[in-house]
Amino acid sequence: MRAVCRLVPMEGVRWAIPCARWAPSREEWLLCARCIQPEEKQRIGQFVFTRDAKAAMVYSYYNAKIISCSHSKPITAAPCSTSFLPLELAPEGSGSTEEFFRLMHRQFTEKEWHSIKSMAGDWAKLDMFYRHWALKESFIKAIGVGLGFSLQRVEFEVSPITMEVGKVYTETRMWLDEEPENWSFEEMLLDDKHHVAVALGDTNTNTEQTSKVNYHFQTCSARKCLYPFTWVCPEC
Template sequence: MVGVRWAFRCGSWTPTRSEWLLAARCVQREEKERIGQFMFAKDAKSAMAGRLLLRRLVCDRMGVPWADIRLERSPRGKPYLANPACSSPESVGWSFNISHQGDYAVLAAEQGLQVGVDVMKTTMPGSSSVPEFFRIMTRQFTDYEWSVIRRAGSEWEQLTMFYRHWVLKESFIKAIGTGLAFNLQRAEFHLSPEPIAEGKVCRRTTMHLDEEEEEVWTFEETVLGKDHHVAVALGPRHTVRSVVSHRCVCVCVCVCVCVCERGREGGNISEPVCVFLFSAQ
């Protein structure tokens, strides 16, 4: 089974009021209400894009009719398909995850593996200097990781390295579903010497968990729009419990261009006819 990697450039999506109302009809009521609570329109738009990507995945790859899709969240916030009647071979064993920040919403999905994804845009700290920002974040990285970050060069290059490490850690804790309960210093990343570039995927970065190298986990890295770092964590499902209790795949990075048109209404949830996927190669 081929894995799924989608990215939606939210910054280029400027929906009209009617298009936004159509998008809102395409998601579950509780998700619509949650999205409506965002203070900034940009964040609401990114969250909406993420939910639409998830529903398109479940419909297209898992064979669940759009109006029958029921997505719920684990206690730690990870989305999962809650349709007990959906037991076709196409729908069994999928793990999927989304992230949105900066100009992009991203999705990663695998059948038979646990998956987590994160995206972050490199930006200067809003209210503090780079050294002060790093001081505040000291406990998030190991001494080794900080040495790599601080050797990167200019302050901007150090921030770029910081966010590269950050999305790797976030992708891992999202894959295992622990959220903030996980001590980030337990996972130490040793970066691939291969440069990260837009349109290419690097898989040579490794992770040391509790000071031992984890060979069963794979990490994919790429860049979107030059300054957005993306990391995908892939690991066997049976390892998740042991990680929490303490002690390959064809990749297609896509850009989703959404042109909302009139949808087909089915009950309270409409199926859009508006999502087109283009390979970023």
């Protein structure tokens, strides 16, 4: 069954929050925990690594705040995904990268793997891997499906191959169930390790949406962005 999604026009800003730099106090962490869903709080508590827990907390907290605000103010969350090249995956030899790709084989189509593996050097291959990953995540968030969706159903042909930091690109094309789609995506490099992809929807039905895009991401610390939303949570 093909997934169809119509996204509403939105205006606003896009924030890039460097979660790794966030060192929350006990009070800040409890504040965020009180404002998210209980199941999200339980899920975050199961993370092994602190960096993963912080990223999940920021994501869950801002989703909760944006949804709460949208009842009285026109605030909409963009279906956005950020992928980065983790330092722990820094390849010291081809074996580590090849093993990582073997474990992730089912997440991409043969055409996508050809695009990823055709890059010169392990770092370039990992860079292209995470670019594809960000695109797929943005699409999954846009259509509102969970982990049961097979990522091999959606295929991307990225363009251009090389991107410049801070510049927005919209040339990448998508196929769904081997049929071309008119979905529009914005891609951007926040820096040399972070890919961002924003799914804007079908250009045939979301012409107003796609005509108002090209917002650049503004880097904002988690702590600085935390306080404008604290009033939303009655327990805070």
